[in-house]
Amino acid sequence: MVLRFLKDERGNSLIEALLVLPLFLILFFLLIEMGFVVYDWAVVNYATASAAAKASSEGRFSETIRQETAAYLKQWTVNGKDLGVDFLAGAPYYSSDTMVIWGTPAGMNVQRGQEIVVGVVYPVRFKTFLVGALGQWLIQEEQLTLKTRAVTTSEAFFE
Structure with a gap:
């Protein structure tokens, strides 16, 4: 009697595994992808804060600082090498294949005590379709982006 009951239960574990396996795969890929997104968020946030600190000490958000920020983001973000860069933008905008570094105009000197704005718009690209x-x-x-913005006061005095 017991053997007959066990005979009827064969294959149940396979069916249960087939039902649960897709959920485990989704969770696994979701954890990996979110790790990439959080890493990119930390890199973009650090790059924005560093650019704001440099701009504050120089009294301008110069083209050199913008290029250094763009180079840093291209080197250290997950998809940075595949993205284009617009580092002369005056306002934030979204482009699916471009990192946008925006802020106070590049040629403008900012007097001590006035604000300098630095921002980055970074498009998120997932590695897996799922x-x-x-x-x-x-x-x-439709599109996911990481947006950072740092506002700092100028430390430079221009006569």
């Missing part, structure tokens, strides 16, 4: 489609469905956004 996570990208799931993220767009959950968040209801």
Whole structure:
């Protein structure tokens, strides 16, 4: 009697595994992708804060600082090598294949005590289709971006 009952249960573990395995795969890929996004967020945030500190000490958000920030982002972000860069933008905008570094105009000297604005718009690209489609469905956004903005006061005095 017991043997007959066990005979009827064969294959149940396979069916249960087939039902649970996709959920484990989704969780695994989601964890990996979110690790990439959080890493990029930390890099973009650090680059923006560093650029703001340099701009504050110089009294301008110069083209040199913008180029250094762009080079840093291209080197250290996950998808930076595949993205173009617009480092002369005066205002933030979204482009799916371009990092935008924006802020106070490059040629403008900012007197001591006045604000200098530095910002970055970084488009997020997922490595796997599954996570990208799931993220767009959950968040209801066509494109995901990391946006940072730092405001600092100028330390330079211009006569």
